[in-house]
């Protein structure tokens with residue numbers, strides 16, 4: 001009898017529990033649906049469908065709007081879940097106000113599709129993607145674009161990387177600064193959200209410096225961030241950190257810089273040793289504007305550069321300005337980086353630069369190719385190297401840069417979902433003179449990449465010729481080095497291929513002095529009509545008798561560094577990893593030494 005009673009009690013309480021809904025919904029007005037949460041958990045998990053329309057969700061806590069996010073809430077299928085952190089709130093005082101859509105049909109269905117929202121105390125960030133890079137920085141989940149506010153802290157020896165981040169979906173939205181740190185530029189630890197949207201807008205790109213002398217008055221060694229507040233208009237805001245860049249407080253009188261321009265963004269500041277002032281460069285529509293300041297808060301306009309210079313097929317974005325030396329240290333020039341989208345040499349996004357002089361007031365640069373128009377130079381000749389900017393305060397006088405390894409033409413469509421986009425490998429820049437006596441920026445992978453080289457998995461020397469490709473097994477990911485001694489070959493081609501017949505073909509044209517990566521049949525490309533294609537680097541130096549090509553091959557990218565001078569960065573999405581590498585000449589012979597290393601974790 002007792003047993004039967006216990007069972008009945010159990011059934012009864014289970015029925016009660018089933019009745020007690022942990023999330024309830026109610027329609028409000030024509031377009032809104034309110035979601036109420038009845039159990040205190042760490043996260044509410046938002047179901048995302050990437051092709052569903054974007055909806056605004058207002059987070060209301062005790063009658064106050066505390067957040068507003070834009071999410072593609074699933075209406076048919078759930079592609080993945082994104083976590084929204086509930087720990088700052090008492091869920092009993094919380095209402096999520098979902099503005100559904102102007103389509104009444106959806107409003108009537110709202111209950112149905114919103115009930116995929118759920119609660120959880122955990123969120124699993126274990127990688128589920130085959131294309132996730134092994135040795136490039138990626139967010140654990142969500143969308144990433146430009147690197148922001150990068151700086152090196154001599155006190156902790158940490159490299160800080162902030163980035164344009166959407167924590168609520170793997171497509172561009174809700175711009176927030178995510179934050180990762182590294183001891184060696186190769187392994188990154190995610191530190192959470194550093195600067196989140198506020199009533200002035202979302203947080204677009206910007207920069208950080210350490211204010212060693214407390215010029216801004218927030219404290220000695222405060223980390224100062226300048227970023228664009230992107231709201232009804234774009235303006236520049238300041239935030240400061242008193243804990244080495246881990247958490248930031250927005251300055252109370254933001255914005256600190258405004259202009260009557262729609263495109264006014266991406267502030268990049270630096271300490272100018274030569275003038276004893278801070279300088280700031282800002283992207284303003286089709287030009288870069290320069291400012292100076294004593295205290296990082298009050299900025300004086302100095303001048304602008306760009307009218308009639310370089311490429312103007314797109315918006316000028318993400319500038320940087322720094323002094324760069326030749327390797328012998330004898331000559332130095334100022335280099336202005338000027339990212340542009342579209343207008344890149346192979347379509348879409350790319351980094352153009354100008355070599356000139358900066359006296360704290362004006363940037364001057366003699367016309368290149370005897371022409372004031374289209375006189376840009378390009379930093380990387382691949383299709384996936386954008387928003388390049390340098391680390392502030394890199395040690396040993398290094399100019400270390402990082403880029404976003406994608407292109408606005410297809411960044412939102414690439415075939416990953418848990419995360420979208422990685423950063424390029426960090427590079428060190430220097431100045432060199434080409435055979436035309438022009439100054440160019442030389443690019444080499446940072447020396448920290450040496451530690452990527454694990455066990456040697458291939459080491460072979462051969463004479464490549466035109467009749468038969470020399471083919472070897474390879475690994476992906478890996479680092480591959482080819483030393484090519486030219487005998488009388490016109491061109492040497494290197495092909496990475498897999499069992500599905502997909503090929504990434506690289507051709508080093510010794511006669512012309514060009515290097516081309518062709519990804520037309522390299523793997524998946526149907527996600528965008530702009531993805532397949534080839535990119536070509538002109539070599540501004542004499543083609544050396546012996547060339548060293550270093551290929552950094554990760555799970556969805558190939559970065560080729562040539563003689564530590566130039567680089568070509570391209571994404572590739574083979575359906576199965578490349579496992580063959582072959583080398584062939586188009587005529588004549590070349591002696592090739594090929595070494596491959598597996599990646600050391």
Ligand code: FRU
Nearest residue numbers: 146164204205265317318387
């Ligand atoms: C460049 C850019 C910047 C802007 C940011 C927004 O990729 O358009 O100009 O600050 O992305 O995410």
